[in-house]
Amino acid sequence: MEQTQYLIVGSSHAALEAITAIRMHDTDGSITLVTRDPHLPYSPTVLPYVVSGRSAPENVYLRDAAFFDENKVSYRPGVALKALHTARNVAELADGSEIGYAKVVLATGAAPAIPPIPGIDKVDYHVLRTLEDAKRLNAAMKKSQRAVVLGAGLVGMHAAENLVKAGANVTIVEMSAQLTSGYFDATAARLIEEAFTANGAKIRTSSQVTWLAADGDDIVLTLGDGTTLNADLLLVATGVRPELDYLKDSGVACDKGILVDDRMRTSVANVWAAGDCAQARGFFDDAQVMNAILPDAAVQGRIAGMAMAGDPGVADYVGGVPLNTYHFFGRHAISVGSSKVPDGGVERTRFDEASGRHLKLIMKDGRLLGIYGVNEFFDAGVMAQLIVRRTDLSAVQDRLFEQPLTVGRELMSQIWR
């Protein structure tokens, strides 16, 4: 049986960072990467731009084949992990072959979470997680007249905007009362909603789909209030969740994702996990959370790689901080940190109707907890550092609220120059 020192499962940001981290410390140990996806590595985050046609599918790869040669990585696309036999330190692949590993990192990402709507198995719907999904949606979009997007998260909203721009009548159906909840605050959500409705999209928040049926080439959606919608294109974008069937009988502890500690170790020896499939400590409370965002995947992959290679420079994970950026109809929204205002916390907002600039700051005891902006640019990376460093901003909080861009830079240059 084939043996490898480091087995990487998955090929997106967390996996690529793990390779880089391993090679910084161990130039020779054998690395094998297996991934279900048949392509060179790409980011799920870029897929909405493939859908819109802005990014050519062949132009979104994060690495070329030479990267794997240079890093002495045996790259095996198109072969999924079927089962992890942790007692033997062996990975069983979908093609029936086995690879023995000394250490393995699971960076298998997540897959669309499909809501259990009666009839959903009878209709032809779209999801958006792979390059194939994106190509298929891109082709369907060009023909669509009446599209429904289920779920108003960032994937759904991106796709809805693309559909609007392609000329379709678009309805967004969202279960919760607010668009982009969990990403942006109520004011930002209102601005987003207004932009969509101004461009002709219909938005149905607090709505659930209770029944799906096919009617010729159309799909008929029945909503909770009894109304029906006809669609020639249905995109289900109601979130993602990891697919962890390969861990059955492995003993690796899972909750919503694979439970990991601050070095991305799972409950089983020689097994690490990182990225969207991992459930790691949140920054704002110590509970393990799913924080399926790109920057966190990169950080976790780096930690896992360093830990696997025994790099003494590895530091504990600071905890997941929500970080999002979003472009809609020529405007941008940025969110960093927590949207919750805790007891004793302060929320400060300003909004200028004319320019559409909105800013919200959440502080407690002089520390920044969260910052949200629409059309108000600030350096999100700097803000995230102020949050995780718990920098005392008591003396500058008024100025920070007025000028987050310049004051953030001033602080950055002084504190971690």
Next chain:
Amino acid sequence: MGRSFNTIAFDPAKCDGCGDCMSACARVKFDSDDTSRSLIQILARENANTKGISPGAGSSFELALCRQCGDPKCVTVCPAGALTKNNETGVIDWDGSRCVDCLLCTIGCTYAGISLDEATGRVSKCDTCDGNPACVPACPHDALKYITTSNIYNEVGDWEDLFAPGLAGCQGCNTELLMRHTLRRVGPDTVLATPPGCVPGMGSVGFNGTTGTKVPVFHPLLTNTAAMLAGVKRQYKRVGREITALAIAGDGGASDVGFQSLSGAAERGEQMLFMVVDNEGYMNTGMQRSSCTPYGAWTSTTPVGKAEEGQKAVAQGKTQDAKNMPLIMVNHRCDYVATASTAYMEDLYEKLDKAIAASRTGFAYLHVYSPCTTGWRFPTDQNMEVARKAVETNFVMLWEYTPEQGLHFTKPVDQPLPVTEYLKAMGRFRHLSPEQIAHIQGKVEENRRMVEKLAEQVHGG
């Protein structure tokens, strides 16, 4: 070996916030007068000494600029493969045709080095203007510099390090740097003489029967270094082997008791490279004064007393001026004489190359000023800064001499800082009275006039 790259350096102490760099950048990059679009952002600090934020050291200006990180986070979080570290130039390249304007890179960067240009709706970052950054010449105060010494690192890094790892120097000593660089440059066909001093003290002559170098090394007396090395070189010539005869000696070994043999070898034109590491005293044996110790400096043999009642005069450091060794060597009409400083490595390297070439046919003398953290009493992280201040105040002048070309400055300082900027950087001058400082300032100017007269054309370099 990794690679090193050129970089834009900012000295906040020299910045007055004029914004000329930002105007130049906005003009060159965007053909705009709007300095908010500049890729280099200078920020006036308004909150010095506020609670919870370190006050920093004296500057009032802060910088936001892409640092062209070696391990760039912006690249790792880009979903579109639009950002890449260019391994030739070191710049993080941005590919606008791939970028999807998602702004995730601004989350990845903790240094505000890539940000939104609101006029275009796209991110923008410094690309160092392809190695000719417009901001640097625009700065009227020399606060921005484009540092190009990386080629030394890249080139020298590929050569064999001929010193043993783990030399026993004081923390913060620059002599290890000097020894390793010099031997790498001179190469393996070298015989090295290191008379008593810091260089053998750090381990060049080795421990437990092994040498500290990968070339033949010997440990002559303080008095006979140049004479012994001359004999060794002649013997190698006699048997037909081409070697570089190299001495690395301290200022004591060169200017005091070793001077006779040094002067003799120079006068005879012996084919060798004699490098003096001038730390202005016998630092290895407990910081005694040498003839190179400057006026007013504390050493263990030029102490600083405290006046007790009834006492009129107490010792206040050295009472004589330093001997100007390199000028004395010029008067030997050596094939090559130069002064150098580890704060100016490119300059040092050029001189080293010329000195090596000159040592093939005659006597080459290289005098390197070498601040001593232990004996001069400054923090261990300040060696380069002290060395730089010495040059910026003209306390030390960098020049070179050949019989054909005469003497010329290689790093002329047109507007020298007052010598106090140098003196206050270290503890050995802490006790100085205004009269003593005035004496030192006067001596700096006298020295400068002297060297300028010798130079065929002032600032001709």
